[in-house]
Amino acid sequence: MMKVNIEAAISRNEVYNLIRIFDKSNQINFDENNSISLQGLHLFIENNRILLFEDGRESDKIDIEIDTLTYFNEKEADRLKIAIKHSLYKMLVRHYSMGSKYGILTGTRPVKLVRTTLESGYDYQQIEAVLNKTYLLEPDTIGRLLSVCSIENSLLKKDAENVSLYIGIPFCPSRCHYCSFISEVCTDESELNGYLEILIEEMAIKADILHSNNLRIKSVYIGGGTPTVLSERQLDRLLKTISSCYNMEQNMEYTVEAGRPDTITPFKLEVLKANGVNRISINPQSMNDNTLRQIGRDHTVKDVVRAFNEARSVGFKTINMDLINGLPGEDIRSAENNLAHIRELKPENVTIHNLSIKRGSDYYKENYVNLIQTEESEKVNRLYRKELEKSGMHAYYLYRQKNIANNEDNCGYACPGHECLYNMNIIEEIQTIIGFGAGSVTKITDFENNRIHRIPNNRNLQTYKDKLKSNYLITKKTIEHIGGRHG
Numbered sequence: 361m362m363k364v365n366i367e368a369a370i371s372r373n374e375v376y377n378l379i380r381i382f383d384k385s386n387q388i389n390f391d392e393n394n395s396i397s398l399q400g401l402h403l404f405i406e407n408n409r410i411l412l413f414e415d416g417r418e419s420d421k422i423d424i425e426i427d428t429l430t431y432f433n434e435k436e437a438d439r440l441k442i443a444i445k446h447s448l449y450k451m452l453v454r455h456y457s458m459g460s461k462y463g464i465l466t467g468t469r470p471v472k473l474v475r476t477t478l479e480s481g482y483d484y485q486q487i488e489a490v491l492n493k494t495y496l497l498e499p500d501t502i503g504r505l506l507s508v509c510s511i512e513n514s515l516l517k518k519d520a521e522n523v524s525l526y527i528g529i530p531f532c533p534s535r536c537h538y539c540s541f542i543s544e545v546c547t548d549e550s551e552l553n554g555y556l557e558i559l560i561e562e563m564a565i566k567a568d569i570l571h572s573n574n575l576r577i578k579s580v581y582i583g584g585g586t587p588t589v590l591s592e593r594q595l596d597r598l599l600k601t602i603s604s605c606y607n608m609e610q611n612m613e614y615t616v617e618a619g620r621p622d623t624i625t626p627f628k629l630e631v632l633k634a635n636g637v638n639r640i641s642i643n644p645q646s647m648n649d650n651t652l653r654q655i656g657r658d659h660t661v662k663d664v665v666r667a668f669n670e671a672r673s674v675g676f677k678t679i680n681m682d683l684i685n686g687l688p689g690e691d692i693r694s695a696e697n698n699l700a701h702i703r704e705l706k707p708e709n710v711t712i713h714n715l716s717i718k719r720g721s722d723y724y725k726e727n728y729v730n731l732i733q734t735e736e737s738e739k740v741n742r743l744y745r746k747e748l749e750k751s752g753m754h755a756y757y758l759y760r761q762k763n764i765a766n767n768e769d770n771c772g773y774a775c776p777g778h779e780c781l782y783n784m785n786i787i788e789e790i791q792t793i794i795g796f797g798a799g800s801v802t803k804i805t806d807f808e809n810n811r812i813h814r815i816p817n818n819r820n821l822q823t824y825k826d827k828l829k830s831n832y833l834i835t836k837k838t839i840e841h842i843g844g845r846h847g
């Protein structure tokens with residue numbers, strides 16, 4: 361357990377996120393009372409120094425040297441926060457005898473920091489120096505960020521006229537214990553039909569926003585949940601509604617998350633293909649039946665292989681597979697087994713996630729403690745990276761999540777030419793995404809002011825339905841406002 365007193369210009373949340381990299385006990389208490397705790401660790405954070413007490417005795421002290429660090433173009437107040445984090449991190453490294461590859465960076469979009477810094481005039485060398493010396497990132501991590509950034513820069517273009525559509529189907533055939541998403545367990549066709557009716561109404565009313573503002577669709581992503589929980593007929597109806605309401609360019613990126621193999625049938629795959637879908641995800645998470653049972657997925661490894669082969673027979677040329685590092689009982693041997701399957705199936709995309717236990721998941725409610733050790737977890741990530749790169753793939757997008765195990769990242773690998781533009785855009789926030797469906801979020805990029813306007817749909821089905829019209833009006837107004845300023 362650790363007690364923390366803050367008398368400095370930094371928020372509890374920022375301090376908490378940094379300490380959590382080291383202290384996995386989830387027992388970090390912020391205290392208003394200044395008296396030194398006689399048991400355990402007690403941190404005092406001030407604007408010019410940090411003190412650490414252990415069982416009532418001062419065990420470490422570090423000065424905050426704001427002027428000795430080099431920064432990007434952050435404001436003065438942010439520089440002080442960075443300097444506090446820099447010193448706190450160094451003190452924690454000394455105490456716990458461990459560090460983190462991301463140093464003091466705890467945000468979810470590390471590549472975005474690199475990209476925006478490049479755009480503001482810094483060169484690669486300067487970025488490397490600040491990330492290493494001030495933000496304390498490991499050189500290997502900086503190399504990965506720079507490499508992903510340069511791939512993204514070669515594929516993405518800032519363009520206010522291009523948008524993507526995201527269509528959410530928040531239903532799944534069963535609940536994975538690690539999942540914190542709003543998805544509900546549902547396979548009942550009539551209930552799903554009720555949802556589809558609202559979704560189709562939303563698609564129809566929002567179409568005029570794109571037409572009247574001359575917005576071109578660059579990619580469509582149907583995600584979830586598990587969109588393939590819909591029946592063949594329902595999928596066909598949804599896809600036909602999209603193509604009748606919106607101008608879809610030929611060969612445009614069109615993705616459906618067919619995530620759970622237990623929902624995939626050859627007929628559904630044919631419906632997707634016939635309607636122009638050209639990328640799908642078939643997500644095993646693990647290629648170990650025991651693990652799949654333990655994490656609440658109602659399918660086997662055999663189902664994954666069957667669904668994958670059916671997708672190939674139907675003609676899908678870009679298939680993604682998600683794996684999660686850190687699932688209960690898994691280690692380097694499990695990763696080797698996963699890789700053996702991947703080598704055999706040869707998907708064009710593989711996304712490696714690191715388990716992150718968030719509020720809303722069964723594991724969070726059960727106080728599940730991540731069992732994989734940092735060293736083992738790193739070995740697994742290194743192995744995946746080495747083997748996927750050896751097979752010709754490259755890391756093309758990455759992001760991080762709250763509470764992610766061992767302060768790792770989630771990383772998408774792709775064979776060149778098969779990168780998913782939507783994935784890059786959603787993480788880097790450089791394209792407007794129009795969201796449809798309960799819980800989806802429309803994100804409108806305002807390049808001029810460097811802002812993202814978020815317009816969420818409610819998660820509750822009834823409220824989502826009741827607010828369709830107002831959500832449409834806000835979206836339309838915001839796009840016209842930003843468009844007008846550009847015009």
Ligand code: SF4
Nearest residue numbers: 532535536539543585
């Ligand atoms: S399939 Fe995905 S969205 Fe559905 S419960 Fe599992 S992790 Fe959550």
